[in-house]
Amino acid sequence: MSADHPMAGVAPEPGVHKPDPVLISNGLQRSFGGLHAVDIDHLEIQRHTVTSLIGPNGAGKTTLFNLLTGFDKPDAGEWHLDGGALVGIAAFRVARRGMVRTFQLTRSLARLTVMDNMLVAAKDNEGEGLWGSLTGGWHATERANEQRASGLLVRFGLDHMANEYAGGLSGGQRKLLEMARALMMEPEVVMLDEPMAGVNPVLTQSLLSHITGLRDGGKTVVFVEHDMDVVQEISDWVIVMAQGRVIAEGPPEIIAKNPAVIDAYLGAHHGEAAE
Amino acid sequence: MDWASVLVDGILATIGPITAAYAISAIGLNLQFGYAGLLNFGHVAFMLVGAYGTAITVDLGGPLWLGIIVGILAAALLGLLLGLPTLRLRADYLAITTIAAAEVIRLLVRSSWAQPLTNGVFGIQGFADSFFDLNPFPPSQLYGIGSLIVTGRKLWVMLVGWTLVMLLTLLIRRLIKSPWGRVLKAIREDEDATISLGKNVFAYKLQALMIGGSIAGIAGILLAVEQQNVTPDAYLPKITFILYVIVILGGAGTILGPVVGAVVFQFLFFTIDALMVNAQANIGWVGDLLTPAAAGQIKLVLVGVGMMVLMIFRPQGVLGNREEVLIDER
Ligand SMILES: Nc1ncnc2c1ncn2[C@@H]1O[C@H](COP(=O)(O)OP(=O)(O)O)[C@@H](O)[C@H]1O
Ligand SMILES: [Mg+2]
Numbered sequence: 271m272s273a274d275h276p277m278a279g280v281a282p283e284p285g286v287h288k289p290d291p292v293l294i295s296n297g298l299q300r301s302f303g304g305l306h307a308v309d310i311d312h313l314e315i316q317r318h319t320v321t322s323l324i325g326p327n328g329a330g331k332t333t334l335f336n337l338l339t340g341f342d343k344p345d346a347g348e349w350h351l352d353g354g355a356l357v358g359i360a361a362f363r364v365a366r367r368g369m370v371r372t373f374q375l376t377r378s379l380a381r382l383t384v385m386d387n388m389l390v391a392a393k394d395n396e397g398e399g400l401w402g403s404l405t406g407g408w409h410a411t412e413r414a415n416e417q418r419a420s421g422l423l424v425r426f427g428l429d430h431m432a433n434e435y436a437g438g439l440s441g442g443q444r445k446l447l448e449m450a451r452a453l454m455m456e457p458e459v460v461m462l463d464e465p466m467a468g469v470n471p472v473l474t475q476s477l478l479s480h481i482t483g484l485r486d487g488g489k490t491v492v493f494v495e496h497d498m499d500v501v502q503e504i505s506d507w508v509i510v511m512a513q514g515r516v517i518a519e520g521p522p523e524i525i526a527k528n529p530a531v532i533d534a535y536l537g538a539h540h541g542e543a544a545e
Numbered sequence: 546m547d548w549a550s551v552l553v554d555g556i557l558a559t560i561g562p563i564t565a566a567y568a569i570s571a572i573g574l575n576l577q578f579g580y581a582g583l584l585n586f587g588h589v590a591f592m593l594v595g596a597y598g599t600a601i602t603v604d605l606g607g608p609l610w611l612g613i614i615v616g617i618l619a620a621a622l623l624g625l626l627l628g629l630p631t632l633r634l635r636a637d638y639l640a641i642t643t644i645a646a647a648e649v650i651r652l653l654v655r656s657s658w659a660q661p662l663t664n665g666v667f668g669i670q671g672f673a674d675s676f677f678d679l680n681p682f683p684p685s686q687l688y689g690i691g692s693l694i695v696t697g698r699k700l701w702v703m704l705v706g707w708t709l710v711m712l713l714t715l716l717i718r719r720l721i722k723s724p725w726g727r728v729l730k731a732i733r734e735d736e737d738a739t740i741s742l743g744k745n746v747f748a749y750k751l752q753a754l755m756i757g758g759s760i761a762g763i764a765g766i767l768l769a770v771e772q773q774n775v776t777p778d779a780y781l782p783k784i785t786f787i788l789y790v791i792v793i794l795g796g797a798g799t800i801l802g803p804v805v806g807a808v809v810f811q812f813l814f815f816t817i818d819a820l821m822v823n824a825q826a827n828i829g830w831v832g833d834l835l836t837p838a839a840a841g842q843i844k845l846v847l848v849g850v851g852m853m854v855l856m857i858f859r860p861q862g863v864l865g866n867r868e869e870v871l872i873d874e875r
Contacts, residue, residue: 341737365743377738379731380872381798390731391742395724398744400752403723412724437872455743 276316277507282520282528285312292317292459292490293338293369298347300333306514307333308344313509313516315459320481320491322501322522325511326534331494332374334511335463339371340364351459366393368458372465374494376444380437384428387436387447388419391454419454426450426480442473449480460484462493466500478504502526510534551823553692555816561699564811565706566768571791571803572713573760578789579797580721581753582733584640587627587647588761588788593780595620595762596769597654601662603672612672613766620762623650624755632750639754647782655777668776676770677701702771709767710804713760718800720756729753730798790852796862798869805863809855817847 280286291314300308308330315321323331336342338349340361348357351369359367379387389395392415397408423429426446431439436447445465452460462481466474482504484491495501501508501522508525510518512534518525525531558564570592577583598616603609627646631638654663663669682688682697689695695703720726731739732746740746769775787810795806821840824831835843855863861870 339741341740360745362740362743362745365741370743371741373738373741377735377741379734379738381734381869382727382730386727386730389724390727390739390744393743397724398728400720400725403720403725408724435868435872451742 275506276319277521280316282518282524284516284519285310286314286519288314288316290317291315293349293351293492295338295349296347298334298337298349299345300330300337300342301345308337309514310334310347310516315490315492316507317490318485318488319506320485320493320504321507321509322505323492323494323509323511324496324498324501328513329511330514331511332463333514335371335461335494338364339369339461341371365455365457368456369461370452370455370457370459371461372448372452372463374463374467376441376448378436378439378444378447380435382436383433384423384436384439384447385416385419385432387451388422388454389415391451392418393455415454422450422453427476442469442477445469445477446473446480449477453484457489459490459492462491464494464496466495466497474500498526547823547827549692551816551819554819555812556693557695558815559808559812560703561695562702562706562767562771564807565703565710566764566771567788567791567811568710568804568807569706569713569767570761570764571788571795571807572710572717573757573764574788575757575792575797575799575803576717576720576729576760577753577757579792579799579802580726580729580733581750582636583632583750583754583757584636585643585754585757586640586782586785587643587645589780589782589784590643590647590650591620591623591758591761592765592768592784593647593650593654593775593777594623595759595765596775596780597663597669598762599766600669600672600769600775604669609673609675616766617759617762620765621755621759624758625751628751628754632747632754644782644785647780647785651777651780663777666777668774670774673770673773702767706767706771709763713763714800714804721800725749733798794852794855794862796865799862799864799866802862802864809863813851814844814848817844817851820844821847 276289280288293315295310295313298308298310299306323334325331333342337344340356340359340363348355350356351367354367356364379390382390389412395408395411395415396402397412402408420429420432423432426449428443428446428450431443436444439447449462449465465477469477478500481491481493505522508520508522509516510525510531517534518528518531520528570588573591574585574588577585595616598619599609599612602612602615627639627643631642653659655666657665659665677684677698680698680701682700684696684698686697687694688697688700728739728744728749731744732749736746791806791810792803794810795804796802821844825835825837825840826832861867
């Protein structure tokens with residue numbers, strides 16, 4: 271890591287303070303029965319970085335995503351996006367505030383076209399209100415959204431599929447579509463839950479370049495990934511979870527050498543099948 | 546065997562006001578089920594509430610136009626009451642709640658407790674005189690071409706009914722082809738994904754339930770006005786299931802599907818009905834084999850077989866898009 275890197279000088283320890291955090295959580299807890307799925311004292315995500323979230327299956331990564339984005343309610347804790355408290359805020363409002371997530375199991379809107387998948391994600395379309403839809407007057411917004419969607423589809427190599435049903439895409443193309451669709455919302459923070467799972471190696475490379483592209487375009491990316499090589503390649507920072515806790519965080523090259531991580535994550539991971 | 550009269554009976558029933566009312570009710574159900582993916586298994590209750598809202602208002606001395614407004618608003622209110630507690634929960638909660646509510650409402654309306662208002666099992670009659678006062682056609686004069694003849698009274702209800710079908714179809718078309726309709730379809734495909742895109746899914750589902758419910762209310766009012774009669778036992782759960790058959794037959798999630806479905810269903814139903822009656826009366830061995838009542842039973846079997854054949858060859862319905870049906874939910 272070069273000295274002018276935003277994370278230079280940040281100590282590689284769990285819960286460390288970052289120079290410019292976009293997301294801060296305190297005392298976040300969620301249990302299912304007796305199982306502490308998430309139990310994190312303090313966590314910060316640095317703005318404009320790619321932060322990888324790793325850990326063995328069942329570590330609580332998806333649950334953490336669900337909590338932060340309002341899809342699940344914590345038993346305790348509070349968290350802020352850009353200074354705004356998100357406790358008790360409905361998931362759709364969290365998305366509107368600029369934190370958009372994707373799902374571990376891809377969720378394309380199968381019987382909508384690829385273009386409609388994109389358009390439905392656009393914000394502030396007056397035609398989405400009941401009254402606005404009847405009175406018309408939304409066509410100008412729609413044209414502008416179509417332009418933006420076309421640009422994104424070109425960027426993600428999906429433009430030739432714009433008028434196909436999303437249900438007809440391959441698994442990898444759906445992952446791309448889900449990412450492109452999230453960008454239609456012009457989010458500040460993009461949370462990707464295993465975007466690379468089940469994607470062939472060629473597409474993986476293209477997904478990776480999209481992820482770094484997002485950061486370079488001024489977004490903050492948090493993503494869950496199993497493959498340590500991938501994590502090494504693109505992360506600015508790595509957070510390691512095991513059994514609901516953050517057991518380590520730091521720059522990728524340091525995390526790779528951390529004995530606790532090798533023990534809890536890499537050792538376990540190499541022995542088991544992927545999710 | 547009089548084939549011509551079988552066909553004439555079938556066609557007359559198909560173009561009649563009852564088909565128009567079923568088409569309207571199916572338009573409402575299609576908005577809920579075909580576009581928003583809502584499982585409303587108590588659709589008939591919205592028709593009941595619409596019809597009784599109108600009948601009771603007139604019975605209490607109100608004008609018919611006010612009764613119609615009351616009926617439509619009452620149906621929308623029913624949607625609100627059923628939707629508020631259930632639409633945040635899993636889809637099956639709405640299904641269970643609506644199927645139960647529909648029966649509870651019907652039993653309530655026919656109970657002696659509600660009798661002062663609803664007149665119990667006997668229902669309310671003769672509340673639509675002012676609608677027939679507006680009829681420009683002499684009510685007992687006959688209109689038609691060839692053997693397709695209707696009375697002026699029926700022509701008037703048909704005209705109003707099919708005009709409503711057209712207007713409501715245009716309304717749904719405008720809604721569905723707008724961004725609002727696109728969000729509805731997104732919800733049908735995947736609620737969580739739609740939430741993750743910043744849409745207030747609950748509000749959309751509630752709107753779809755209320756609008757679809759009001760449209761069913763209009764259908765109920767049309768039927769009640771046509772018959773000048775409301776009785777609780779006309780609103781059995783089987784009506785809801787016939788409406789699902791109509792929506793799926795015509796093509797769920799298509800704009801004209803409910804109308805085509807209603808026409809095809811009614812044509813099949815009444816033509817086979819006329820066929821059985823005719824065969825029972827005119828063909829010796831059929832008459833020996835079947836009583837008129839048994840012929841009625843066999844009619845239902847034949848209608849069922851007809852539906853099955855259609856679904857086997859066109860699982861997407863008459864108007865549906867085969868490609869959409871073949872998309873697997875990976
Ligand atoms: N809805 C739920 N009900 C019960 N247990 C759950 C639920 N969601 C997650 N868990 C449990 O919480 C733990 C963390 O799961 P998850 O967050 O999906 O892990 P990861 O995404 O890191 O693989 C697992 O043990 C899982 O079985
Ligand atoms: Mg997971």
